Amino acid sequence: MSFSYEYFKSAFSVDNVIFGFDKTDLNVLLIKRGEEPFVGDWALPGALVLPDEDLDESANRILKDLTGLENVYLKQVHTFGAVERHPKGRVITVAYFSLVNTTDLKPVAASFAKEIKWTRIQDIDSLAFDHHKIMATCLKKLQEELRFKPIGFELLPEKFTLTELQQLYEAVLGTELDKRNFRKKVSKMKIIKDLNLYQEGVAHRPARLYSFDEEYYEEAVENGVTFEL
């Protein structure tokens, strides 16, 4: 392949906005950069795309390096290619977001990071490169998706209560929701299963536990069940 040489020198990267949820807040996994440029600044985890690697694979690799997780909800959002976005040359980056269940999850700083941490979206101020814009774009996309597809379950543990589900929606959408209307709507869709189990050891009436019903879920994600809340 000669024409890229003749053309110009450039690179592709993938940046991944990894969302997690912890009972009340929506969080993003950030790394502290260990390399120039922007050493010591917080940034989104990302990597150059390998020669024999599809874009989705690359996003999955980043996710696995940091969290050990595979087969997680992953969505390509937008490609950022402003000429000056990388101070050292032309780097076009494809942004993805992923949704992970953070229960029992200990992220580890991979090779390209000095440090790693979950940060509440409302606490993120500035990030390296144009990563703040990338994060904002991915958040907006997540909000849109959540309104029309039942992907919220991806952020929750296997067993969850309806209140947890509602808090998740409230955290992502940044709104308050009516408890009764929320439950009415959720139960009308057929995607959750009542496990006939209850919370234990809580100082109040224990909540029923639910899991989501994969059978209905798949088609609901495809066909975009309206989940306007």
Next chain:
Amino acid sequence: MSFSYEYFKSAFSVDNVIFGFDKTDLNVLLIKRGEEPFVGDWALPGALVLPDEDLDESANRILKDLTGLENVYLKQVHTFGAVERHPKGRVITVAYFSLVNTTDLKPVAASFAKEIKWTRIQDIDSLAFDHHKIMATCLKKLQEELRFKPIGFELLPEKFTLTELQQLYEAVLGTELDKRNFRKKVSKMKIIKDLNLYQEGVAHRPARLYSFDEEYYEEAVENGVTFEL
């Protein structure tokens, strides 16, 4: 910028699905390729991204070369980066669609094309590279956008009738719509202006002409007025 050299040889391109509408059908502008690979096959118009060119600029350039048009509705849709998608090397392509009003428009075959033509979407069978998949993805995106944003006007001439608008929605969404309900919905949104003008020279009762009201339109596009039809 050294690391791209050390890394691997690759190129970025942009492919543009240019949609037009001609009273009854949704069309896409296709070119007949004048270069290897796939010489003589029909393909989407596309180009390599120039060193000092943003992605959106690149998509605009393709559009201007072929149609002479500028300041047209243009939307980035998805980036395709399968390792084997280009037989001569690694080329990652960013797909855009644009919406153009085809009245008084004569597209010209630019340098990279031997021939150019509007093709009805239902008549497109196979295309070079993975362009059929790209086209299908962009069509799906257009359909989604059209349901929630009033972007259909971009495909129509300045003055249009409500029946033309309805036929456009039917062509894009591939459904039939009820005339009275359609009109009710359109008039509830504040984005079109009655010009108090009528069609001339038609062998039936002449239809009123409308144009869209840019003042309301801008915010409706931003905020995503529900235009579910």
Next chain:
DNA sequence: CCAAAAGTGTTGTTAGTACACCCATGG
């Protein structure tokens, strides 16, 4: 028995859907 969160129905309002006839023009 107190604190804390779980759970549960009804009513009014709004948007959606289905449907059929008369009107204005050119030929």
Next chain:
DNA sequence: CCATGGGTGTACTAACAACACTTTTGG
């Protein structure tokens, strides 16, 4: 006067929004 598409209203149904009290548990 005929053919063609333009234009209009109503009744039924389904979804949405607002709202307050009783239940179950741990401490």
